[in-house]
Amino acid sequence: MTFDRSVKIAPSILSADFADFGREIQAVEAEGADWIHVDVMDGHFVPNLTFGPPAVKAFRKHVKTVMDVHLMISPVDAYIDAYADAGADILTAHVEAGAHSHRTMQAIRGAGMKSGIALNPGTPAEAVEHLLDLTDLVCVMTVNPGFGGQKFIDMTAKVRKLREMIGDRPVHIEIDGGVDPTTAPLVVDAGADVLVAGSAVFRGGSVENPTPYGDNIRAIKASVAG
Numbered sequence: 030m031t032f033d034r035s036v037k038i039a040p041s042i043l044s045a046d047f048a049d050f051g052r053e054i055q056a057v058e059a060e061g062a063d064w065i066h067v068d069v070m071d072g073h074f075v076p077n078l079t080f081g082p083p084a085v086k087a088f089r090k091h092v093k094t095v096m097d098v099h100l101m102i103s104p105v106d107a108y109i110d111a112y113a114d115a116g117a118d119i120l121t122a123h124v125e126a127g128a129h130s131h132r133t134m135q136a137i138r139g140a141g142m143k144s145g146i147a148l149n150p151g152t153p154a155e156a157v158e159h160l161l162d163l164t165d166l167v168c169v170m171t172v173n174p175g176f177g178g179q180k181f182i183d184m185t186a187k188v189r190k191l192r193e194m195i196g197d198r199p200v201h202i203e204i205d206g207g208v209d210p211t212t213a214p215l216v217v218d219a220g221a222d223v224l225v226a227g228s229a230v231f232r233g234g235s236v237e238n239p240t241p242y243g244d245n246i247r248a249i250k251a252s253v254a255g
């Protein structure tokens with residue numbers, strides 16, 4: 030993975046057909062996804078439950094781009110090796126998930142993955158300032174994590190602040206929640222380069238009819254072009 034700040038679309042498979050993840054991943058990549066975003070939820074840190082390491086390992090076989098794994102779990106550290114074994118390229122933990130995010134970021138890199146730190150809407154940018162030399166990605170949640178299809182919460186000021194704090198460091202700013210062609214320009218203008226989108230990518234399409242996935246990805250990209 031080489032670092033660049035071009036805008037990347039990372040479809041969240043939380044909005045895919047849960048009985049057909051392999052073909053959904055193949056379809057959305059064929060339609061132009063830059064990364065595949067995998068939302069892991071534990072029913073404790075967030076009020077929803079998705080899948081764990083064995084499922085993520087099975088997804089890996091179908092991902093040709095970048096597997097971006099977003100952990101909405103607490104605790105995190107005991108599971109880091111399992112996600113490395115599952116083949117995550119990027120492993121993101123929440124700063125609110127435990128008292129020792131610094132150790133968590135070190136452990137993720139130590140296990141051979143890129144590290145990410147995510148912030149809930151209520152958490153200020155300063156909460157991750159001390160982690161910026163230990164992380165490859167800051168994920169700004171623009172919904173309260175747990176579910177797809179929620180309304181975008183404007184975190185533009187936080188994104189601008191983070192972009193300034195990051196400076197020349199090779200750290201991505203990812204936006205997660207409620208991204209669509211209306212909200213994407215706001216966050217890209219503020220300095221984001223990775224846009225997670227679940228419902229706005231998968232709506233209207235299916236593995237049998239994947240063209241809408243491509244249309245939806247192109248619509249988000251077009252909204253931020255120039």
Ligand code: DX5
Pocket residue numbers: 041043044066068099172173174175176177178179205206207208225226227228229
């Ligand atoms: C929310 C997840 C998101 C979610 C985004 O907890 O982290 O990745 O799937 O879904 P949309 O794009 O539908 O808001």
Ligand code: ZN
Pocket residue numbers: 041066067068099205225
């Ligand atoms: Zn996510």
